Amino acid sequence: MIFSSESEPVMVQRIQRDYERFRKIVRGKIKSNLSKYITRGELIGKRGNDLVSIPLPQIEIPQFRYGWKGRGGVGQGDGEVGQALGPPQTGDGNQAGDQPGGHILEVEITLEELADILGEELALPRIQPKGRKNIFTTRERYSGIRQSGPESLRHFKRTFKRALKRQLISGTYDFERPVIVPIREDKQYRSWKEIPLPQSVAVILFMMDVSGSMTDEQKEIVRIEAFWIDTWIRAHYKGVQRIYIIHDAVAQEVDEHTFYHTRESGGTKISSAYELADQIIDKRFPPSDWNVYAFHFSDGDNWGDDVPHCLDVLRNRLLHKVNLFGYGQVESPYGSGEFLHHIEELVSEFDNLVVSHIPNRDTIIRSIKEFLGKGK
Amino acid sequence: MQDTMSLLNTPYDTSLTPELRAIQEEIEGYAREFGLDFFEVIFELLDADDLNAVAAYGGFPTRYPHWSFGMAYEELKKTYDYGLAKIYELVINNDPCYAYLMRSNNVVDQKLVMAHVYGHCDFFKNNAFFAHTNRKMMEEMANHGARIRRYMEKYGEDEVEAFLDKCKSIEDLIDIHSVAIKRREEQARFDFEASKDDEPIPVTRFKTKPYLDPYINPEELLKAEEEQKRKEREARSKNFPEQPERDVLWFLMQYAPLRPWQRDVLGIIREEAYYFAPQAQTKIMNEGWATYVHSTIMTKRALKPSEVIDYCDHHSGTVASHGPRLNPYKLGLELFRDI
Numbered sequence: 001m002i003f004s005s006e007s008e009p010v011m012v013q014r015i016q017r018d019y020e021r022f023r024k025i026v027r028g029k030i031k032s033n034l035s036k037y038i039t040r041g042e043l044i045g046k047r048g049n050d051l052v053s054i055p056l057p058q059i060e061i062p063q064f065r066y067g068w069k070g071r072g073g074v075g076q077g078d079g080e081v082g083q084a085l086g087p088p089q090t091g092d093g094n095q096a097g098d099q100p101g102g103h104i105l106e107v108e109i110t111l112e113e114l115a116d117i118l119g120e121e122l123a124l125p126r127i128q129p130k131g132r133k134n135i136f137t138t139r140e141r142y143s144g145i146r147q148s149g150p151e152s153l154r155h156f157k158r159t160f161k162r163a164l165k166r167q168l169i170s171g172t173y174d175f176e177r178p179v180i181v182p183i184r185e186d187k188q189y190r191s192w193k194e195i196p197l198p199q200s201v202a203v204i205l206f207m208m209d210v211s212g213s214m215t216d217e218q219k220e221i222v223r224i225e226a227f228w229i230d231t232w233i234r235a236h237y238k239g240v241q242r243i244y245i246i247h248d249a250v251a252q253e254v255d256e257h258t259f260y261h262t263r264e265s266g267g268t269k270i271s272s273a274y275e276l277a278d279q280i281i282d283k284r285f286p287p288s289d290w291n292v293y294a295f296h297f298s299d300g301d302n303w304g305d306d307v308p309h310c311l312d313v314l315r316n317r318l319l320h321k322v323n324l325f326g327y328g329q330v331e332s333p334y335g336s337g338e339f340l341h342h343i344e345e346l347v348s349e350f351d352n353l354v355v356s357h358i359p360n361r362d363t364i365i366r367s368i369k370e371f372l373g374k375g376k
Numbered sequence: 377m378q379d380t381m382s383l384l385n386t387p388y389d390t391s392l393t394p395e396l397r398a399i400q401e402e403i404e405g406y407a408r409e410f411g412l413d414f415f416e417v418i419f420e421l422l423d424a425d426d427l428n429a430v431a432a433y434g435g436f437p438t439r440y441p442h443w444s445f446g447m448a449y450e451e452l453k454k455t456y457d458y459g460l461a462k463i464y465e466l467v468i469n470n471d472p473c474y475a476y477l478m479r480s481n482n483v484v485d486q487k488l489v490m491a492h493v494y495g496h497c498d499f500f501k502n503n504a505f506f507a508h509t510n511r512k513m514m515e516e517m518a519n520h521g522a523r524i525r526r527y528m529e530k531y532g533e534d535e536v537e538a539f540l541d542k543c544k545s546i547e548d549l550i551d552i553h554s555v556a557i558k559r560r561e562e563q564a565r566f567d568f569e570a571s572k573d574d575e576p577i578p579v580t581r582f583k584t585k586p587y588l589d590p591y592i593n594p595e596e597l598l599k600a601e602e603e604q605k606r607k608e609r610e611a612r613s614k615n616f617p618e619q620p621e622r623d624v625l626w627f628l629m630q631y632a633p634l635r636p637w638q639r640d641v642l643g644i645i646r647e648e649a650y651y652f653a654p655q656a657q658t659k660i661m662n663e664g665w666a667t668y669v670h671s672t673i674m675t676k677r678a679l680k681p682s683e684v685i686d687y688c689d690h691h692s693g694t695v696a697s698h699g700p701r702l703n704p705y706k707l708g709l710e711l712f713r714d715i
Binding site for chain 1: 447548
């Protein structure tokens with residue numbers, strides 16, 4: 001008989017095998033398209049609490065289809081492997097369409113998986129959380145039994161069993177009328193144990209220059225960088241908090257939305273942001289308990305007299321408190337970009353300082369790699 | 377027939393509960409009463425997750441491994457988990473007929489579904505499109521699965537899978553009308569056809585009395601026809617293939633430079649395509665018939681007063697039209713009611 005059970009794998013395992021295979025293909029696709037996802041910022045806004053949904057072209061097996069009459073054939077020219085063929089897109093003639101063709105499959109992967117893919121693709125070393133910064137939280141779990149407790153926690157099965165046993169032994173069990181009446185001694189209650197859970201916690205401080213010289217394109221670059229940095233760091237810690245600081249000549253702490261949507265017209269004093277970050281760390285995130293990450297994005301245009309102050313805050317305070325300090329300089333059509341050269345002086349002194357220059361979107365990947373390549 | 381628990385390998389018993397067993401007998405009785413003629417039906421009760429898995433394999437838990445089934449499974453599982461859709465039933469054209477039911481459905485649903493299943497089963501057994509299908513497909517699929525698994529062990533999972541991907545992308549290029557139209561004579565594999573070039577060319581000659589023959593069938597006309605046919609024949613023998621071929625998979629199996637295992641895999645895909653094709657071809661009639669049967673059985677016999685509301689709810693859900701989309705249940709049912 002064909003259905004012999006010994007050699008055949010269990011069906012659940014079988015579908016699991018095909019499912020894993022499918023996930024592997026999905027992973028491979030994401031990996032090979034990662035640089036595209038990164039530079040276009042496609043994934044931002046598609047992120048839930050722990051899932052990201054990713055539009056994936058062409059995972060289905062291609063098949064011949066009937067065309068519509070009069071719609072003409074497929075376009076000529078050399079296609080790329082995996083290029084989707086769809087009806088022509090509207091738009092003006094001298095620009096390439098930017099919309100994908102039909103049959104887009106949205107797959108969901110966990111943030112952890114995405115971080116894994118990012119790590120594999122950019123060959124990032126894993127972050128080593130500092131041991132002493134593990135704080136313990138306790139969690140209660142109902143795993144025990146005891147003799148007393150509130151009725152709402154009574155363990156019905158155990159109580160019933162004990163009552164049954166007692167009645168059988170004492171001969172009060174009536175086979176004709178099998179009623180079980182538990183007495184006080186029969187009753188069993190659920191009880192809990194406290195289990196300590198180690199939890200490494202981290203905080204990321206994002207700082208951004210919102211002075212007049214930062215354009216929307218530059219903010220978009222910052223947003224993409226922040227998304228991936230955030231994804232990577234979140235994959236390594238249990239609880240990650242984010243703090244957003246914007247600054248022109250003065251700095252203030254804001255929420256995420258405001259962070260990306262504020263435009264000031266004032267001058268620039270980078271030290272204001274560093275001062276504020278330093279205060280926030282001291283007050284709310286003491287480095288003895290927290291893994292602190294700070295990233296600052298600017299176009300490098302700073303008010304001249306402010307530079308020594310900035311370097312002083314960094315050298316004597318901030319850099320001693322953070323796991324990693326990243327300075328990303330985006331290219332601005334207006335700014336001089338000179339702050340980059342000043343801060344570079346510190347790089348040789350401090351191992352946990354990374355300086356990255358991001359002239360355009362295509363360099364985002366390199367820059368992410370620079371920031372996260374330290375394994376800190 | 378062996379206990380099918382071993383077929384599915386579920387950790388629980390998949391046979392019907394005594395209650396459902398009684399209902400099955402009742403419904404089967406009604407089905408016979410209405411003159412249906414079907415294979416024996418074996419019902420299996422499955423958890424949602426297992427039902428989704430079986431559905432992903434097209435109803436055959438023993439099918440060959442391929443990632444596309446995993447993809448189908450994820451889609452089914454998600455739509456079920458999010459409450460967007462659920463599978464009521466899954467029937468396999470086989471002798472005996474296998475039908476999977478969702479364990480969590482309530483009794484009225486199971487009744488309705490059973491009646492529906494008997495409709496399908498009657499259709500499978502009697503519709504001409506299904507006449508050629510393999511009724512031992514359950515075993516055949518297991519056999520295919522075992523063969524492909526063996527190739528995977530021998531030639532590597534990736535290589536076999538890559539080839540399967542190619543086969544599956546052309547799996548619908550078969551001659552779906554082959555049930556009705558024979559385009560090619562079935563020939564033995566080693567039967568080399570005598571070269572036709574030597575045969576005399578048949579020409580159109582009308583029957584007549586000998587003395588009229590030169591007038592009815594003038595010599596020059598016959599010559600001209602013969603000449604034309606000879607040219608056609610010559611032109612054709614230069615063509616490859618001689619005749620246009622609808623069954624692309626058959627053509628590839630015959631002529632493509634394939635390794636033996638690849639030819640076998642292609643054959644498996646082709647065989648399964650021919651098995652599944654009538655289900656797509658007769659979708660409207662098949663669903664229409666099954667819906668007609670379940671509504672007849674339920675409303676005339678099986679329904680209890682307490683079940684009317686639930687039945688109506690689910691029946692109307694089945695035949696509801698969703699915007700411009702064609703609902704095969706609805707259309708098929710209306711066609712049968714019209715007859």
